[in-house]
Amino acid sequence: MTDSRNTIVDVARAAGVHPSTVSRVLNGRPDLSLRAETRARVVAAAERLGYRPSAVARSLRLRRTLTLGMLVPDIANPFFPPIIKGAESAASERGYNLILCNTEDSSEREATYLRVLRERQVDGLLIASSFMADSTIARLRREQFPFVLLNRVARGGADLAVLVDNRAAAGRVIAHLVDLGHRRIGLVAGPQTTTTGVERLAGARAAIRRRGLDDGDELTVVAEAFSEEAGYRAARRLLVDGVRPTAIFGANDLIAFGVLRAAREAGLGVPSDLSLAGFNDILPAALIEPPLTTIHVPQREMGDRAARLLVAALEGEEIPQGKVILDAELIVRGSTAAPSMVVRRIA
Amino acid sequence: MTDSRNTIVDVARAAGVHPSTVSRVLNGRPDLSLRAETRARVVAAAERLGYRPSAVARSLRLRRTLTLGMLVPDIANPFFPPIIKGAESAASERGYNLILCNTEDSSEREATYLRVLRERQVDGLLIASSFMADSTIARLRREQFPFVLLNRVARGGADLAVLVDNRAAAGRVIAHLVDLGHRRIGLVAGPQTTTTGVERLAGARAAIRRRGLDDGDELTVVAEAFSEEAGYRAARRLLVDGVRPTAIFGANDLIAFGVLRAAREAGLGVPSDLSLAGFNDILPAALIEPPLTTIHVPQREMGDRAARLLVAALEGEEIPQGKVILDAELIVRGSTAAPSMVVRRIA
DNA sequence: TTGTACGCGTTATCAA
């Protein structure tokens, strides 16, 4: 009876009407003229049979699936879950579902997923995968397939995107460290194959140069990934030197966590011997010891705005601004301190 | 030319054959008799047109979507991402995709998602949502809808499930603490509306009783959720007492993190004044200071096995065992120590 | 070896 395999035809038969009438009753606009009695009969029959419309059949007919695809590099990276939640909830509010794809920073997986998602006729894409080749993006653009970029940009395009100003934010970190009296600031940059990696490094270096400080290569290392492990390995190259910095800015929080581990291993106290700052303000940043000074990126809002932007584009709504730049504020916590303290303790 | 909106009819026209022939070439079993020349022409045409079959149309025809739905309470909880990755990768290996749904422990959201997923005709469900009402599970059972339970069980069913032995593992934690000399062991239990919450508490209490120690209510508090914040609040109720425990077992790692925060606030050193153990071995457990003693749950394997089980059921394969019990080993780290040390330090 | 015919479950359009 309450079998889900009932179709619209079964409901129609049960209600003694034509299938098209059932369709009208169940999804027609409210201004459609339908006899109240008919409507009631249909609703009752649908209820009784536990009728569940087939989204597959509807998608075929409507040529849209009310589904968005979302490409994310790594859901185990705490940066992404809040973004995903924001996107999911905004999409859901507008009647869209999300298919989440974990690309693992593999271009092969990206390509596979892209194909699968398009075969599944998703209506649009949310792309948070920073490694995705610009050429892939260019192709989407060429095919006029709707998409929104998240926390990244692509060469040569006025794409819809939700971003933070990485350069300015990195500059804010440097300003904070310099204000504390630091003069030798080490940088553990992110992969230079990503726009976030490039922009944060550029922003930090510019700010350092602007203040007439050393921005030489001996104070910069590039991590192979935005991960704790990569940050750890990179930091070891920075900390063995005789000319080690008094402060380090990691290109994201995970990298900063890795730096912290390397510092501990090297017998350096944070912040007593070394100040440390990160970027993103992921949840654990406030929980570790010492809590991490970092740039707060409003992740949930990021996902929310991106999904809204995409849905607006899909529904043909007016789009006020193609690029949304979110505020990214500096959060000062225990991991940064003045280098004078270092001297005092060493003395 | 390379327009994705090309259908099988376009390919057929381009290759000078009938659409059904295209279908056969592209997905027919290899033993189908097809002229090599025809096959080549079709493949070439499909290639040239950038043909991408419509998964929607195929699903409608085949009455299956090659899609699994996965219900998860909270993807921001580090316990779940590795499970999701494992499930996703195993599913993908068998040609299935995953639609991920974040239930936020809300039964309303669970119900909505369940409806949406079934409207979308997912072929089966992976259910990691511990709050989902047994009645909902019972209904799936009644309707013979394929599903696998992850890290939970439901009343009255021989459902397919992938589990750890919570009782035994909790017992192992207690054994470790007792071996260290602890006699007053506090328990911060998880919500008693979840099977994991109930089982871990029961297992711990049984182990305590078995050793003739105090398992009274004054040493047990129940957290409202499996979260850091809930653990913190619960621990405060446990630590203000004059009769405070020398060791605490948190029902999961997040709860243990909350206990750690409460202990710090109360001026208690871990492990010097208080030993602390958790459950799950999520990634941050090894990274915090001090690293957390905990039960290692093989999350990735859990997802992997669950997806394999579900796919096997869907494909009508032989299923060796309906319930898979995974090993959950105790990992001893810095957060646990002998209470004698406590005395020494206090003295 | 390939073509024909049909139906999967909907909904938009037209007719009544």
Add this chain to the structure above:
DNA sequence: TTGATAACGCGTACAA
């Protein structure tokens, strides 16, 4: 106000 019809894109039993 409702019914009839066609079509969305594909796969398969059957015919040729």
